[in-house]
Amino acid sequence: MRALCGAVIAAGAMIGLGLTAIGIGTRYEREWTRAEGGNTEPYLVHLSQMDRPLTFILVFLTSAAVIGIGIAFVGLAYHHHRREREHRWERERAAAQQRTTV
Numbered sequence: 001m002r003a004l005c006g007a008v009i010a011a012g013a014m015i016g017l018g019l020t021a022i023g024i025g026t027r028y029e030r031e032w033t034r035a036e037g038g039n040t041e042p043y044l045v046h047l048s049q050m051d052r053p054l055t056f057i058l059v060f061l062t063s064a065a066v067i068g069i070g071i072a073f074v075g076l077a078y079h080h081h082r083r084e085r086e087h088r089w090e091r092e093r094a095a096a097q098q099r100t101t102v
Helices: 001-027 050-098
Strands: 033-035 040-042
Touching: 001 050
Parallel strands: none
Antiparallel strands: 033 040
């Protein structure tokens, strides 16, 4: 269940990051700079030059994606550990019930 919750968190954050990328692209699509010779080139917008709400959403969703992936991996590792422990216990219990006939 932990791994599933982490995967859902990570998937939601990834969808949000995609929508944020679309939002950033539409916000800054008209930013062009004049190069030498009259050619126009796309303007590179740095993180410090972006609007604060877009920066906040970008940082928040990135951290949510990292945390979600971490929860998913830790949940899968714990699930594997628990199943291995249960399997070992079942083997010991089955071995204790076997009788040797004389």
